[in-house]
Amino acid sequence: MQPFSERQEQIMNASIELIAELSIQGLTIKNIAHKIKLTEGAIYRHFACKNDILLAILQTFKEVSQQTLVESCASEVIAFEQIKGIFRRNIQYFNEKPAITAVIFSEGIFQNDAHLSKEVFKILEMHEKALNCIIERGQINHEIRADIKEKEITRVIIGSIRYTVKKWRLSGFDFDLKTEIELILVSLKKMLVPK
Amino acid sequence: MQPFSERQEQIMNASIELIAELSIQGLTIKNIAHKIKLTEGAIYRHFACKNDILLAILQTFKEVSQQTLVESCASEVIAFEQIKGIFRRNIQYFNEKPAITAVIFSEGIFQNDAHLSKEVFKILEMHEKALNCIIERGQINHEIRADIKEKEITRVIIGSIRYTVKKWRLSGFDFDLKTEIELILVSLKKMLVPK
Amino acid sequence: MQPFSERQEQIMNASIELIAELSIQGLTIKNIAHKIKLTEGAIYRHFACKNDILLAILQTFKEVSQQTLVESCASEVIAFEQIKGIFRRNIQYFNEKPAITAVIFSEGIFQNDAHLSKEVFKILEMHEKALNCIIERGQINHEIRADIKEKEITRVIIGSIRYTVKKWRLSGFDFDLKTEIELILVSLKKMLVPK
Amino acid sequence: MQPFSERQEQIMNASIELIAELSIQGLTIKNIAHKIKLTEGAIYRHFACKNDILLAILQTFKEVSQQTLVESCASEVIAFEQIKGIFRRNIQYFNEKPAITAVIFSEGIFQNDAHLSKEVFKILEMHEKALNCIIERGQINHEIRADIKEKEITRVIIGSIRYTVKKWRLSGFDFDLKTEIELILVSLKKMLVPK
């Protein structure tokens, strides 16, 4: 909601990169300060505490996601094209900020903080609900096969995409994510869209 | 490789549980010692350092996985039944030791240690290769649709299963994993096995 | 090389005193912190690790020594007077900071760290070379007896002085070092300077 | 006094070597046990505590020294030959057990234990007194120059020898100690014995 200052964005980006490079254990105030060439004390001018940095990261991603979902659902194309739209936008975002995938796809890292962990869960739910909704409509319109429950289809789609993104990250981002996701989307279409 | 002593297994199990409860940041020697009612120093009689505990956990899982894969591939059933066999065994293991899913499905947590992170990657590759191989054979035998590349199919299957297991964990293990996995497997069969 | 901050000098001095009072085993971060009324963590704002404190002490002594040698060698007096000059300056330094003798004359204490032990050896060599050089010149100018090799003379002089300083330290600094050294220098002159 | 068992001697030797290799800080029960392939607990069958090992080492050296001094003083040769005899025997001992020099010539390492530190001091005194006595007699018999006080001469001799031995140790025992000591003794003779 609140717009972040330039320094805040800088801190958030440094944090995301640190998590990607060194995992959550590498996210220390010292490391952040070092990365953006500030002193440790200075960080606290911009965020009240370390958790607030993580919270800000999650909130930003949540808002980006929300907008993606809203815009994609508004477009008047068939269901599967809407789904494609959602993931294409997401992948575009990941390509710009690859490190964020380490945060978004490692839900477990926030388990020691109830607040953060709830926030992550909400994002997950939001995505799943939106997809569920699109698929249900697609099934009614005979654009998506109806002999499999929408919940299952959602799970297959999200699971496939997430696994691809995760492999991309673990490989050190060394293949073209867009290409691979397009391939997966084609395959998913074959499985899910009746001819 | 080496057989672990009873104390070592106890330490490993306590560690798995701690990761599941409190995430990797909760895995401290103090917490482990507390959990099994030992002093901190005593832990070091059984493992040279903290990382060795994680390594032992990964190695154990790797061996269990390997055996699962070998045995499943040896059975003379059609491809999709072999795949089912693999996941059923895995799920059985997860049901016995739910906490291990927090370790196995949170690859990112090891990113700060090159050795551990490599070990995790190897396990992932092992699974993928085995599945790839089964699917390829299934396609040749017309047991699995051949209009989608085996790599894509592997990704869809693994992705769907992993996503289901992850949701199970994030939900606090409050649905029956076996049932859900069976449902997903039925759905996947519909998508992948020609009638 | 680098100029040390006031706090750093304080830490270095406290460390020297601790070694003198309790030997190298008494040099703990806790003891240092206690001595200068800081918390343990605070020490690490000023030195990256414990070894760096020892290194700084050695470096400082090395520089003081170097200057002593350079200045003494520059003075245009006969060889034995130059030697006297060197030791008088050194003794003056020891009188100001008696505890440092525990560090400088206990080379063995650094043997567990290759870096430190090399640094100590370098200081030793520096002293020996300078003395060797002065004596050689003295022999050419017939100021020092030439029937004994300069290397042997160097060894006798350094050995005698060092042994005296060591006894001073072991006695708890309870005799006047300057007087004793002057006596030894007189005796050495009798042995080494031809009439 | 008490004769040490084979195991005790083994422990003492391992301890001496550890001090030589890693300094006093490397002398841990774990390291000793490792070196002689025993468990840590086993060490305590042979010595009541760690300090007792050090005490035993010092006592042994004291006794060896005492015997050397007694035997050397008993021989009816001129003063300087007696001195030569003492150091030759000592050097022979050092050649057999080079590591002991790290213990004997690093008095400071025991500073944190009053008992040990006193023991070391006693050995030092014993040597000095014996030498003093020989030199005094030598001066009376006109075998040693009398224009320098016996205390000074003692200091010069002991200092020169100790410094040579110390350099031998710091060099990693890579020159022939016997040769160097003979050279120093010849030089000392030139300085101290009237023609």
Place this chain on the structure above:
DNA sequence: AATGAATGAGTTTTCATTCAT
């Protein structure tokens, strides 16, 4: 005699956070 496990206090180091300047 020796083992192997355990203890409890200690070690160095790191961390989030605070605060005077």
Place this chain on the structure above:
DNA sequence: CATGAATGAAAACTCATTCAT
């Protein structure tokens, strides 16, 4: 805004010693 020093708690790991077997 930013620095640099400080705190206090906690991290991983070590150590001398003990003890049941």
